[in-house]
Amino acid sequence: xxxxxxxxxxxxxxxxxxxxxxxxxxxQRSPDASVVPIDIYGPLGLRSxxxxxxxxxxxxxxxPYAVHELVPTQDQCPDGEFRDFSGLDRGEALAQAxxxxxxxLDAETDSYLLLEDEELSVxxxxxxxxxxxxGFVLEEKPRPGKLKVHVLxxxxxxxxxLYGELKRGRAVELGAVRVRPRDVLGAPVPGRKVCVLGDCAxxxxxxxxxxxxxxxxxxxxxxxxxxxxDAARLRGHSTPGQAARFARECxxxxxxxxxxxxxxxxxxxxxxxxxxxxxxxxxxxxPVTLAHDFMTIEVPMKN
Amino acid sequence: xxxxxxxxxxxxxxxxxxxxxxxxxxxQRSPDASVVPIDIYGPLGLRSxxxxxxxxxxxxxxxPYAVHELVPTQDQCPDGEFRDFSGLDRGEALAQAxxxxxxxLDAETDSYLLLEDEELSVxxxxxxxxxxxxGFVLEEKPRPGKLKVHVLxxxxxxxxxLYGELKRGRAVELGAVRVRPRDVLGAPVPGRKVCVLGDCAxxxxxxxxxxxxxxxxxxxxxxxxxxxxDAARLRGHSTPGQAARFARECxxxxxxxxxxxxxxxxxxxxxxxxxxxxxxxxxxxxPVTLAHDFMTIEVPMKN
Numbered sequence: 001x002x003x004x005x006x007x008x009x010x011x012x013x014x015x016x017x018x019x020x021x022x023x024x025x026x027x028q029r030s031p032d033a034s035v036v037p038i039d040i041y042g043p044l045g046l047r048s049x050x051x052x053x054x055x056x057x058x059x060x061x062x063x064p065y066a067v068h069e070l071v072p073t074q075d076q077c078p079d080g081e082f083r084d085f086s087g088l089d090r091g092e093a094l095a096q097a098x099x100x101x102x103x104x105l106d107a108e109t110d111s112y113l114l115l116e117d118e119e120l121s122v123x124x125x126x127x128x129x130x131x132x133x134x135g136f137v138l139e140e141k142p143r144p145g146k147l148k149v150h151v152l153x154x155x156x157x158x159x160x161x162l163y164g165e166l167k168r169g170r171a172v173e174l175g176a177v178r179v180r181p182r183d184v185l186g187a188p189v190p191g192r193k194v195c196v197l198g199d200c201a202x203x204x205x206x207x208x209x210x211x212x213x214x215x216x217x218x219x220x221x222x223x224x225x226x227x228x229x230d231a232a233r234l235r236g237h238s239t240p241g242q243a244a245r246f247a248r249e250c251x252x253x254x255x256x257x258x259x260x261x262x263x264x265x266x267x268x269x270x271x272x273x274x275x276x277x278x279x280x281x282x283x284x285x286x287p288v289t290l291a292h293d294f295m296t297i298e299v300p301m302k303n
Numbered sequence: 304x305x306x307x308x309x310x311x312x313x314x315x316x317x318x319x320x321x322x323x324x325x326x327x328x329x330x331q332r333s334p335d336a337s338v339v340p341i342d343i344y345g346p347l348g349l350r351s352x353x354x355x356x357x358x359x360x361x362x363x364x365x366x367p368y369a370v371h372e373l374v375p376t377q378d379q380c381p382d383g384e385f386r387d388f389s390g391l392d393r394g395e396a397l398a399q400a401x402x403x404x405x406x407x408l409d410a411e412t413d414s415y416l417l418l419e420d421e422e423l424s425v426x427x428x429x430x431x432x433x434x435x436x437x438g439f440v441l442e443e444k445p446r447p448g449k450l451k452v453h454v455l456x457x458x459x460x461x462x463x464x465l466y467g468e469l470k471r472g473r474a475v476e477l478g479a480v481r482v483r484p485r486d487v488l489g490a491p492v493p494g495r496k497v498c499v500l501g502d503c504a505x506x507x508x509x510x511x512x513x514x515x516x517x518x519x520x521x522x523x524x525x526x527x528x529x530x531x532x533d534a535a536r537l538r539g540h541s542t543p544g545q546a547a548r549f550a551r552e553c554x555x556x557x558x559x560x561x562x563x564x565x566x567x568x569x570x571x572x573x574x575x576x577x578x579x580x581x582x583x584x585x586x587x588x589x590p591v592t593l594a595h596d597f598m599t600i601e602v603p604m605k606n
Binding site: 049056 | 313314315316318319320322323326348351352355356357359360361362384386388433434
């Protein structure tokens with residue numbers, strides 16, 4: 001069930017399908033009125049596009065959604081290519097549109113905080129492309145370690161609600177004895193981290209490297225082979241070698257390559273293997289995977 | 304090679320793919336500068352949608368196109384559902400957009416003349432749906448009959464350019480003798496007529512019946528089976544029986560049904576055969592065909 005959608009940049013092959021997807025989700029949704037709105041995150045301009053597309057097609061009221069727009073900086077695309085969509089429909093059409101927020105770059109962390117709850121956070125960071133592009137980091141918070149049952153028994157804590165209190169990090173009083181969580185919990189279990197970068201010739205600023213450190217899974221585009229790095233850069237794209245170097249810098253544990261040029265169709269196995277080799281040569285023992293449409297990858301929980 | 308695109312109505316499943324299609328065509332087009340612009344015909348509001356979608360995705364200048372917008376009338380959809388898009392972006396954003404024309408209903412013919420040249424014409428007519436919908440008629444002009452070579456020889460007309468003049472309908476002087484085209488040409492060959500209707504519960508006004516008379520091929524939607532006619536009407540849709548009755552009224556020579564509800568998936572052969580039977584029962588010996596994606600149908604030239 002889709003509750004959040006992330007758009008990396010506003011090129012048509014990355015967002016023209018969005019109004020149709022919302023209509024499809026709208027048709028599929030249960031008639032249950034307490035449906036949770038879909039949160040959509042993407043570059044500034046997306047809210048106007050969605051609102052107008054759905055308005056024109058009379059599809060507006062079927063599905064509650066909110067658009068959270070990231071404000072890009074001018075250095076995310078070549079000089080002269082930047083367009084300012086900050087005024088688009090503000091104060092007129094969008095006054096009737098579903099709610100939205102505008103998220104500015106946090107200069108201190110060089111990133112955009114998109115959501116955070118007790119279990120996880122999602123942040124965005126800046127990338128360089130022909131139009132401003134973004135990457136997203138989904139990071140789980142560490143989970144509390146296992147309860148040391150033998151210690152609890154020695155301390156005389158009875159099984160039941162007190163166990164839950166301690167697991168949630170709260171101290172417990174047993175008569176005169178105060179039991180602290182750190183006395184009875186094992187080491188916290190680190191969360192998982194998944195990073196997905198949009199089309200890019202590389203990061204802008206330090207946000208990408210800071211946020212992607214020790215990623216369990218890093219998805220990076222590799223449009224053209226290593227030998228065509230100049231052509232790739234000119235079009236704002238990357239090669240497998242670039243992707244792998246970035247993954248190594250971040251100490252990512254697994255690299256997934258995606259967004260291959262049309263010159264490498266899915267049945268061009270030799271060409272695709274060569275892209276894989278370009279990246280694998282730099283990744284050593286760490287796994288490299290070529291993505292395909294509808295691929296799902298399981299990132300195992302840690303112990 | 305696509306040079307004209309016709310959009311029947313502004314529901315998402317009939318137009319959200321258009322910006323992407325234009326981008327794909329744009330990538331495929333030859334670098335030849337003398338490329339002919341693509342003409343796009345559809346309801347009012349389409350030009351703003353296209354312009355804004357392509358503008359936002361920075362895809363604007365790659366492909367020359369023009370949008371010809373049909374102005375619907377309020378009786379093409381249920382009371383209270385009509386939305387007036389006539390002011391959308393006029394005089395502001397669209398001032399920079401590719402050229403466009405606005406086509407109003409011609410009250411006399413109850414239709415919209417979209418294009419006409421020596422070989423064919425395309426007209427639109429009004430349909431009733433949840434949003435205003437249109438049908439399109441592509442009609443070839445009659446071609447001149449065959450030259451009667453034995454008559455030409457008797458009259459002493461030498462083979463060569465004079466034959467062409469006569470075939471093009473121009474009289475020819477041979478000394479004192481004036482040869483008129485009707486003296487030497489067989490009966491004109493009638494052109495073909497193809498009618499494609501958008502989603503609808505039926506026509507509005509007399510345009511549809513007038514224009515679709517003696518169609519060689521008529522494409523009509525049949526969303527729900529005959530037993531569900533009330534549900535179909537409520538949603539602005541038709542049944543196979545309705546489609547066939549309209550085809551019979553028009554004396555169409557062949558009926559193609561399309562736009563089947565999701566309750567009849569492509570592999571539900573029995574259900575689909577039942578839709579076919581509903582229509583065939585009314586069409587007698589005239590062929591009825593169920594359309595599928597990417598189907599092509601040849602309409603033979605007449606003799």
